[in-house]
Amino acid sequence: MATERDYGELLTLTFSTPMPYEWSIGKYGSLFFHEIRESQRFTGIRCPQCGKVYVPPRRLCAPCFKELDELIILPNLGSIMAFSVVNYPFPDPATGEQRPIPYTYGCIKIEGSDNIFNHVIDETNVEKIAVGMKVAAVFKGKEEMQGNIQDIRHFRILG
């Protein structure tokens, strides 16, 4: 007769070794970050078929399946299309350190572009943020920049 067996305490195994990875940023992505460092400005790219401007620049307009090469300079200005004030802890993926909460994510339409750019907005009071508000990019100092998305410090609400 089988009886209930005592397996003792249920054990687990923890793996916590980092598994590093090196992503290629590509030509257009590299140019996007170089322009931010050299000139503190955004670069977009225009589709020759539908005219849509994408930021950051990429090789392909997906709906047209058309290869892109017409780079254009865009202003550091945009408007808020959506936002969320985040209140739960999550480490900064770049450093692994806990970032202070709250912080605010934004969907931002850069002037002169047709898609939406995601970044952080420097305002955590929900009452002071609204869809449609104008924002400007604030960059890190040139010597602090590392060629990644955090070279843009955040977007600041104008006016």
Next chain:
Amino acid sequence: MDNIAIVGVAQTKYERRKKDKTYYDLVFEMTKGVLEDSGLTLEDIDNVITVSNDFLDGRTISSMAVGEAAGAGDKNISTVEGDGTFGAFYGAMRVLGGFNTTLVVAHSKGSEGDVKHITNGMFDPIFQRLLGLEAISASALQANAYMDRYGVREESFARVSVKNHANAKNNPYAHLPMELTIEDVMASQKMADPIKLLDCSPVSDGAAAIIIANEAHARKAKTKPVWIKGIAHCAEEYFLGDRDLTNPKSLRDAAKRAYAMAGIADPLKSLDVVELYDAFSYMEPLWLEGLGLCNPGDGPKLLDDGITTMSGALPVNPSGGVLSSHALLVAGLARIIEAVLQLRGEAENRQVEGAKTGLAHGINGPCGQSHCVWILGTEK
């Protein structure tokens, strides 16, 4: 399309931490369970689809570790890395392609990794991942855009949470059956504005399996076959900023194709029950709009008018939905299973009386980047 049917289903109870079970255990138990349900033996199964994700399993080519537990030792086996509805879709295609019977099994244990890190890993590492976006914050942006576009109020989302957690009380497999009020949801912890804790699905451990058979083999099963009348999936752009988050275009496209296959002109009239992927409360009304069950912006009205409640004309998520049980990847397969149980008349306390046509729905990617729609019926 040839007649194909779902002839067996199995699912675990969904719970926070299944410390006593490995992936292997879960897949083995579901394989045994689905064979038992169908009355078929492993010899009747000629191919197997497993559904798993390497980040979730903490293992490269995670599918290779569970094939034998799925009984695939000597069988043709393949894998889908994505929601279970998509794995089942591939399984259905294989039956249409000449196999007799496909066993589809999905598993996940969100308790073993860190789901926020794993969903952060969905995003483009160069332009988005470093910002820290993951499933909750990305969904909050979608909910905010939805509210702004149509003037939807947070209370409407809270109402979905109240309904689905209450429905879960009738589902013995549910992780979070709860009696809530709109005030409870509104007062719950702010996660990412406008999403509060009780607007979020839990992270559950669980597994599920189904068997899909062609007509000749469906007759061998002991269960009442549930026929696959229409299936479709569509995807849209990867970057959130390339999409209109308030208009689930790929869901509209998938639903249109699935309805056309099933010969459905008026889904609100033809469907008896819907099980959809409500990972967050706002998703239910938004996906109902995408499914063409109301006009854009009118999703919340379906619940306000009582249509989607258990006593309404079209109950949505009688099981409690994903809001009350969310084993990643498994949750979509669970929607199919719940629809099958409804159509077999075996949904017990959560049964929608006389259900003959059901819809099951799953999503992949942040904010519903792709959608898979299933129309199931009791008649060929």
